[in-house]
Amino acid sequence: ASGNGKAKVVIVMGATATGKSKLAIDLALRFGGEVVNSDKIQVHDGLDVVTNKATARERAGVPHHLIGGVHPDADYTAADFRRDATRAVESVLARGRLPIIAGGSNSYLEALLDGEPGFRRRYECCFLWVDSDTAVLERYVGDRVDCMVEQGLVGEVRGFYRTDADYSRGIRRAIGVPEMDTYFRMEAAGALDGDDGRRAGLLEAAVDEIRANTCRLVCSQLRKIHRLRCLPG
Incomplete structure (x- = not known):
């Protein structure tokens, strides 16, 4: 927890191909964290190459949440993500670990951070924006x-x-x-x-x-x- 008593949550943002996933894994290894995926396509089962899911080797033993598990044909809404991501963050914190939310679907992040006002009141959110020249x-x-x-x-x-x-x-x-x-x-x-x-x-x-x-x-x-x-x- 931070000095204000709030638990910390890290949010890694950035466009496709900026290296968000690698940064999230590196942070998790350094600070004892777990990654919560916020990519709206990677939540689905299948097409691991097309969706650029991190391989088991790339994950380096870091637990990942919301990677796969949703049927390929199912609709998975921003509200679904908000519910499941909130639960994942709570479970990571309950284990004394650092939740690191990372993925390219900013509509999901917006739903979590703006659509669920209590989230930012409960947690101290640290935003990392991975940027690069176009x-x-x-x-x-x-x-x-x-x-x-x-x-x-x-x-x-x-x-x-x-x-x-x-x-x-x-x-x-x-x-x-x-x-x-x-x-x-x-x-x-x-x-x-x-x-x-x-x-x-x-x-x-x-x-x-x-x-x-x-x-x-x-x-x-x-x-x-x-x-x-x-x-x-």
């Missing part, structure tokens, strides 16, 4: 997408592909899933059989779209972080 972030995004492709993004998304997929809900909202629809639709129809050039072209177009949409997400996240900075208290 041009640098765009380069990191490109590198990350290339790495995801190398790690098996295409095969992973193929396993989730359905011709009647609803890309407006659940884990299929994740960048990297709807962008592959045309490729898999053509593949399923046999239109790419024996035409390696067309297959490569469609795949390249899908990966370019993933990069572009991720860069747009970064810009949106940065705007929301600036709004969070203006919250009273």
